[in-house]
Amino acid sequence: MKTILLFLISISAIHAQTITETLDTYEKKYYNIFTQDGSTLRMNFLKKYENSQEDKVEYYFTISINNMDTESTSTTYGGMFIGSLLGSGITATYQTFEYGGAAVLDLEGLKAFFACANSVFAYINSRTSVPDAKPTTASCSSSGIILSGEYGSGVSYFFDAGDATFKMPPDDFISIMRTIQSSIREWERIIN
Amino acid sequence: MPEDNKPKKQSELGTAIMITVGIAAVIFVIFRLINAGSELSGSISRNAQPETYQVKYQINCESCSVTYATRSGIEQLDNVDSDWTYSFKADRFTAASISAQNNNESGNVTAAIFVNGKMMEHSKSSGAYVIASANLFLE
Numbered sequence: 001m002k003t004i005l006l007f008l009i010s011i012s013a014i015h016a017q018t019i020t021e022t023l024d025t026y027e028k029k030y031y032n033i034f035t036q037d038g039s040t041l042r043m044n045f046l047k048k049y050e051n052s053q054e055d056k057v058e059y060y061f062t063i064s065i066n067n068m069d070t071e072s073t074s075t076t077y078g079g080m081f082i083g084s085l086l087g088s089g090i091t092a093t094y095q096t097f098e099y100g101g102a103a104v105l106d107l108e109g110l111k112a113f114f115a116c117a118n119s120v121f122a123y124i125n126s127r128t129s130v131p132d133a134k135p136t137t138a139s140c141s142s143s144g145i146i147l148s149g150e151y152g153s154g155v156s157y158f159f160d161a162g163d164a165t166f167k168m169p170p171d172d173f174i175s176i177m178r179t180i181q182s183s184i185r186e187w188e189r190i191i192n
Numbered sequence: 193m194p195e196d197n198k199p200k201k202q203s204e205l206g207t208a209i210m211i212t213v214g215i216a217a218v219i220f221v222i223f224r225l226i227n228a229g230s231e232l233s234g235s236i237s238r239n240a241q242p243e244t245y246q247v248k249y250q251i252n253c254e255s256c257s258v259t260y261a262t263r264s265g266i267e268q269l270d271n272v273d274s275d276w277t278y279s280f281k282a283d284r285f286t287a288a289s290i291s292a293q294n295n296n297e298s299g300n301v302t303a304a305i306f307v308n309g310k311m312m313e314h315s316k317s318s319g320a321y322v323i324a325s326a327n328l329f330l331e
Contacts, residue, residue, distance in 0.1 A: 111327075115289070118327040122261035122287035130264050174285055177329045 020086065021047040023186060026179040030159075030166035039100065039164055040066045043176065045183035048086055059187055060086055061110045061180075063094070063145065064102035065164050094144035096162040103143045103161075107187050114180045116142035120157070121177060124149030125170075149173075244281050245330050248306040249290040251276040254299050260290040271295065282330055288313075291325035 024045040031038055042064045049057045086104065094103040105113060120140050127133040128151070139148035139158075146160040157173040159166045249260050251272055258269045263280055272292070282288060294301045297320040305313040305326045313326035 115291075115325060115327045118287045118289050118329060119261070119266075121329070122289050123266050125286060126261065126263060126265045174329075177287075178331055181329050181331075 016050045016052045018086075019049055019051050023047055024179055024183045026176055028172065030164075030168065032163075033158075033165050033167050037067060039166070041159065041166060042066065043179055045179075045186065046086065059107070059190065060090070061105045061107075061183055061187075062086075062102055063105070063113075063143070063161070065100040065161060067100045067164075092143060094161045101162040101164070103145065105143060107184070107191070109143055110180065110184055110187070113142045113145070114177070114184060116140035117147050117173070117177055117180065120147050120149045121173060124151050124155060124157070127151035128155065242284070242308075244283055245286075245307050246279065246309070247282045247288050247330070248277055248279040249288075249326075250304045250306065251290070251292045251302070253292055253294060253301040255295040256292040256301050257295060258290065258292045261287060284330060286330045288328040288330060289326070291323055293323045294319070294321050296320070 022044050026043040027040060029038055029040050042062070044062045044064075046060045046062060047057060048060065089104065090106050090109070091102070091104045092106075092109055094101055103109075117140070120138050123138040124136075127136060133151065135150075135152035137148060137150045139146055141147075144161065146158075148158040148160065150156045150158070155170050157168050157170065159168060251258055252275055254273060256272050258272045258276065260267055260278060262278075263282065263286075269276075288305050288307075290303050290305060292301050292303045294317070298318075300316060300318045301322060301324040302314070302316045303324040303326045304311055304315070305328045307328070307330065313328045315324040315326050317324040
């Protein structure tokens with residue numbers, strides 16, 4: 001079920017406000033496998049518009065990593081962070097900042113990212129149905145983010161962006177793919 | 193004195209047994225309710241989503257190279273021509289993926305994924321060596 005969060009980001013105007021709604025989201029805390037630092041990985045499908053011009057709506061999909069430790073701080077930071085990101089528009093590739101990094105994707109960029117994730121998942125998942133499959137890895141890069149899968153004694157997936165590398169179980173990778181796919185479908189439904 | 197205490201002890205014992213039986217009954221009821229809830233949600237989940245899908249890839253091109261995901265891995269074909277199809281059964285939480293690259297300097301390439309007979313993803317590209325791809329995660 002989609003939870004719609006509404007938060008305001010005042011940028012400059014006296015009367016106009018930029019409103020950003022989160023239409024779909026994935027969020028989870030991971031530990032960098034090399035530094036053991038905790039970070040929050042967020043993926044948000046966002047709708048942005050001026051309250052005085054609701055017909056001018058823009059959509060973005062953001063992938064961000066927040067290295068801040070405390071949840072309360074990171075929540076506030078996340079909102080401000082997304083606001084500042086959207087102010088600069090589509091980044092296409094992942095950019096690092098002092099406290100993390102982010103990529104702001106348009107629909108085509110998101111489709112490319114999904115295709116990348118899908119191809120990694122397709123291959124690694126297929127290993128589980130092949131008798132005596134040898135340990136193997138598969139990876140793909142999109143928008144400056146490297147997605148990898150590893151099949152061996154078990155199955156793991158990796159998310160690598162900037163200086164962060166997260167290891168995640170298949171369920172998390174599936175959740176990410178479902179979030180992206182549902183965002184793509186909703187995005188296409190809106191624009192068509 | 194011991195004779196006076198006997199009925200009192202029996203009464204306390206009876207009370208303790210009743211409390212124990214009562215607690216056991218409450219635990220049993222809660223356990224059944226929890227199990228009933230999980231069975232119910234499980235059946236709804238199973239009914240809502242099929243366990244397997246019939247997936248079909250379809251490519252249309254004059255001459256193209258095709259890369260596609262199957263149950264056992266990724267396959268590639270160098271020279272595919274018009275109306276190529278490939279079908280397989282896929283479990284839930286499987287990735288379906290197909291892409292085709294035009295081998296010519298002009299013309300169209302289309303790639304599509306059908307699930308249980310319904311087209312779910314479709315892509316068309318035109319021009320020299322263009323790629324058409326379709327990706328679907330089966331939920």
